[in-house]
Each structure stands twice: as structure tokens, then as C-alpha cells.
Amino acid sequence: MTAGRATTSAGEEEPAPATARVPVLPASAAQVLAAVRAAAAPAVKVAEAATATGLSRPTVEVALDRLAALGLVGELAPDPGERRMGRPARSYRFRPGAGHVLGLDIGKYKVLAVLADLDGDVVATHRIEVDPALPRKGRLAATRAAAKAALVAGGVAADQLWAVTAGTTGIVDRDGRIKLSSALPEWTGLHLARSLGRTFACPVLVENDCRLAAVAERWLGVAQEVDDVVYLLAGMRMGVGVLNGGVLQRGHNGSLGEIGALPEIGWNAAPGHLVDNPDAESSEQAVTALIAAARAGDGSASARIGRFLAAITLGAATVALAFDPELVVVGGGFSRADDLVQAPVQHALDTLCPMPPRVASSALGEDAVALGAVRVALDHVEAQLA
Amino acid sequence: MTAGRATTSAGEEEPAPATARVPVLPASAAQVLAAVRAAAAPAVKVAEAATATGLSRPTVEVALDRLAALGLVGELAPDPGERRMGRPARSYRFRPGAGHVLGLDIGKYKVLAVLADLDGDVVATHRIEVDPALPRKGRLAATRAAAKAALVAGGVAADQLWAVTAGTTGIVDRDGRIKLSSALPEWTGLHLARSLGRTFACPVLVENDCRLAAVAERWLGVAQEVDDVVYLLAGMRMGVGVLNGGVLQRGHNGSLGEIGALPEIGWNAAPGHLVDNPDAESSEQAVTALIAAARAGDGSASARIGRFLAAITLGAATVALAFDPELVVVGGGFSRADDLVQAPVQHALDTLCPMPPRVASSALGEDAVALGAVRVALDHVEAQLA
């Protein structure tokens, strides 16, 4: 569509920006690709793909040729184990390495980059600890460094990256701008999607971290097969991510689920029950210590945690009633305290809700946000391939 | 696909159930139909439809022939006002009367049937006042009577009905069963979709009334062009309907938005501030009288209303924060008191929410539910035509 003439004639064109592009597939090829990916067996014979798609064999064959030319599928050497009569069938399989996506979790204390192939299998990971007081530039630089390191570790070239999603603390609008972040005040106002867009030659999506955690738990965690999920981040920071009918909810300003602003809910005060000075940079370690103490039988530590739980239950019941999920996933952010939260929250919801949802603790822990980012990036890619 | 042989040969077939069926259109016809409907002008020339769809003129012509055969479009006599050179172009226009949908509002005190054509223009209406204590059977009979009366008044045959949607009080699951209705206790457990399905030879959808009101306000009321809407029913009954990204939210059990169960929210007690005995059958009239008194300057009536408003604001703020809508529509159910509610709720949200939504009072009043039902039925039809 764009001028082939200009690129061949004039030399003063801006350099072709090496845009990583998801290939555009004709309808039949997209159908065949979906069938190959959906197949239970690792390798798919042409005839199988034909019956699966309802298309005829010749059509499937040309589609497979195109997909093979794009690298999206590869022909497989015939399995020597399977010896049957007749001419052996050609087998194809999806090549998840044809493209890659990157999920970024830009947190207060760390930046985590997760590189995955088109199957969502993690190819490489890179984590960089950062100073919670780091200014914008430094945190962005750390993000780019983590992304680059993951790409290098995975041996993936930049133009093999088809989509990037970043998750971060705060209210993110639909353009990828951070409207407000209380945990990272200097983050407020940053157009993160545009900033990162200059680094990557592919679409960059930005989403609130709790939402991505909700997506991840549905993808790989405790909320698999569940369409209506509320993810409840309960820890030094309170947050909510909501899936309704399997689709991520954002709200008009991107602040859906942020009921913490209501003093009656008590969420803003809740972290104060855990540690004396929640804003201190050392609060993260203090909470870890507190949990360890409570597990070791320290009564005053348990009491603190009890007060914290009492403070969050009303809010938990409110979101459960408001969104009517099938499952509430509680995640903490700090390591492995989710089990301490699950039972009390379940009890609270059982008492407060007429039709109480199940409550489960996060299965993915600290990786949830980056994995959710990977899933969102994959969804973006797959929407284009369809 | 189904056996033409059987119907012609055997006589013992069950009588063809006169199924009202939305016609199945080939892709090009659906495209052309959409173009004809979307056109600004009432009549569309073939060439215009061709450029609008991107299809060629011959293709558009055969599509129009098919649509005309189905009655979905009609050829229009050439406009004698438009005198131009050359052979006059044939004009087509959408025939909204090709099919009809029915919206039902099955309430405590009334049943309202609204019959509309495919443009959503109301063709006929029938309202039956019912005893609030009426048992299931009677209310269902009244519903059927209202539907029939509307059909007769509109001169529409039963097989011209392409979809029916019913709205009613209570928690409705995705199969159209009423799981719980506090306002109509004998309604609980009724499989309303199946009951009504025996009456109508077309799909019957059932939805909670507040949700339909939200849909209606977005369609014809104050929430036009707004994708994220919370409809707040504030009166003798509290309820919520939520649209997020323009799509109706239901939740896992169909109880999304039902935060009234929380005592801290205060919604269950709120109607008690308006009248002394909210469960009495005369409470409806009592509220109407109360509003009239307050408008006339009665101090104690105003005080009652003030207490009611104070009791609902926390819940309003909660749903506003939870769902992050662009607009909150307050509706009452009883006649025209919404303006008394709008300003106090707006004030409450402005104080309690960091990014307060706009608050508007319902534009559709008592008709909202039935009109929302019409819209949902039309959406169902249009999804099939696409």
C-alpha cells in the first residue's frame, strides 16, 4: 500500500525502521494455523488439518506452504517409529520460535523482563533490582536493560519481537499513559507506552500490574478455566484486577476496582497495621520479617497480621459483591504469604456474601505481573494472526 | 439441511412449529444491509451502496435482490423532486417492518410490553397494572396478555416476532432462570426464559431490570455515546446495572453490582428512610406522596428524603469507584424524582472519588426497562444478521 516507488527512487527516505510485523494471513491460512496449534499431537498431517478445518486438502496444502514460508510452521521429518503401510504422510508443526513477545514488570523494587515464544513458553528472563527512589530515567533505563538482557539471553533479535506489554503500578489510561501512581510518585504523568515505543519496533501495550496478575492467574495460575475472576493484591499496597466473562476490565479512567480511596473501606490504612512506617524503603523487608515471625509463633506478629486482615475484609467483600466473580485470587507481592490471607478472606466472604465466590491464593507469586504481560502481548499478536 | 424428504413424505411429523427465524444472510448481503441501514439518507442508490461497502455494483445488486425477496429492503419510487440528467437511479431503503422484537418489563406493580420494529421504533405498547401480591401464574398470564395486546395493537403476527427480551426484578442467571428475587419472592426459582419460550416461537432472553435500564439509557437516554455507564436504581429498591466498554456486565451468578447485601453500605435500610413500612403494598404511593410533599415545601418530607440520600451515597461512591464509569445515571422507578437525587449524588461522588464520574438523572423513567429489553432483543437479531 505504501509507496514502493518512493523507496526505490529517492534516496532521502528515512531509513526503513526495521518494523517487526506480525504477518497478515489470508483467511484459510489463519484457519489452518489455528488448527495446527490446537491439535493435541505435536505434529499434524495434512489430512488431519483438512478435516479439522473443514477445508479441502489442496487448500490446506497451499496454506501450509505459505505458513512454512513465513516460518510459522515447519515440516517435520517423518516419525521412524510410526511404520504404516502406504506413502508416509508429511507432518507439520507450529514453530513457536517464529516470533517472540516480551512481558515487563516495572515495579518499585525490581524490573522483570520475561521473553516468551509464541506458545508462551518462557525463553529467557532477566531481573534487575532497583532502588525504590530511582527517578523516571533510571527506571526506564533499567527496564530497557532488562529487556535487552532477556533478548540476548534468549538469542532473540529485536526484529523477532512482535509485541511488548509492560505492567506497572498506578492508573494507566488507554493510551498507555500513567495518570497516577502513588507507589511511584515520579511515575505519574509518564507516557510509558510512547517512551518504550521508541525502544521497540513493535506495538507496546501498558497495563496496570494487578490487572496483568489477574490475566496471568487465569492463564497459568489458579484461575484457569474461570471467566469471572477478581485478583486481589493484599500487602503493602492494595489493588484489584478484574476479568469479567474472560475479558479484562479497565473502566473509563483505567481505575476500575480502585475502591481503596474510600476511607470506609479501610484499605489505605491497612498496610499501616503490618508495619509502623509503610512508606519507608525498608518496609518490604519488614513485612517479610513479620511473616517469618508470625510463622515462628510470635504472638505480636500474628496480631499485626490479624489486624491487617480485619482491615481488608470489608473491601474484599465489596469487590466480591460488586463484580460477582467465580473466584477471588489473593496475591501479596511479598513472598509466599498468600496462604495466610486465603482462609481469613474466604471466611469473610462466606459470611458477608449471599453467593460467596471461592478464594484461592496466587499460584504465580512475584512472576504474575510479567507473565500476565506476556499473555496480553500474545493476545495482541493472536488477534492479528486471526 | 433438515429433511425436506421427511416433511413431504411422512404425515406423522410434529407440526412445523411456525418458528420465527431471522434470515441467514450471505456475507455480501449482510454488508449491503449494514450499508443501507447506516446511510444518512433515507434512500440509498445502488452505486452509493457499492462505494460504501467496497463491493462492485453487480454484487450489490444481487444482494439487494435477495434482501428485497426477504422483505428486508424495499425499492423506492424515484424521488420526483430530484430531477437530474440521465436514467434515474433505483433507490432502496431498509424496511424496519420486516421483523419485530418485543421488550417486556415484568415488574411488581405492572407489566409493560413494548413492540418495536427493526429500527427500534416503538410500534405498540401495552401496560397492565398487576397486584403486587400476584402469584407466579397470574403474573405470567398478565405478561402474555400484555404481549398479545401489544402485538394486536401493532398489527404484528406472532411469526413476525424475531426476538423477545424480558426484564424483571432479581438475580437472573445466564439460562434465564430467576435465582433470587426479594421484591417478588414467589418469582424465585422460576425459569422465566423457558416459561416464556413456550409462548413465543422465537428466542427469549431474560435479564435483570436494572441492567436493561442501563442499556436503554445508553441507547436512547442520557448515556448516549458513553461506553462506561453505571445505572443506579435508587428508590424503594436499590439496584445497579453496569456497562463496561459498551458491553453489559453480568458476573458469574448474575449478581454483579449487588453490593446492597453489605450492611456497611446501608442500601437495605435506605428505603426505610423514605417510608415507615417499605414492604407495605402501598409504599409506592406513599413515596409519590412524599416527593410531592417535599416539592411543596414540607420540611419533614424533605428531611426524610435527605436521610435517604445520605444513606445511599456511600454505596453510590462504592460502585462509582469499583466500576470507574464515565457516567452514573440515577433512576428511581417512581415518577420523576430523579432530579432530587442527581445533585446530592454528584456532590457525594465529587467529594469521595478522586476522578468523579458525571451524574445524570434518567431520561427514560419508567420505560427504561422495557426499552432496554427492546435494545437487547435487537442486538440479538442484529448479531444474527451480521
Added chain:
DNA sequence: ATGATTCCACAAGTCACTTACATAAGTGAC
């Protein structure tokens, strides 16, 4: 009437897909 103008109707060509058939590449029996 005649020509200009505009739209319609029919024919022929194109594309993606189908069915149908001949050919290739193996296995197993002799």
C-alpha cells in the same frame, strides 16, 4: 427527433476453493 448523460443488465474474466483422478512412495508377500 437526436445527442448527452446517467444508470442498468448481461457477458466474460478472476480468484479461492472444491472435487476428481493420476502418480509417487512406502509396506508386505512371494
Added chain:
DNA sequence: GTCACTTATGTAAGTGACTTGTGGAATCAT
């Protein structure tokens, strides 16, 4: 090793929905 059998591949011819292209029909201006 050769032959028959089985199974999958490769290619040709056919179909349907859509395209472009050309001649014809309906109206206005002269």
C-alpha cells in the same frame, strides 16, 4: 527383487462469489 496393495501427494478440471467491461435502456436538454 518384483509385484500387489496401501496411503499420501500433485495436478487438472470444475464451481461459486466476486470482479471488470461493454452494450443497452431511461431520462433530460436541444
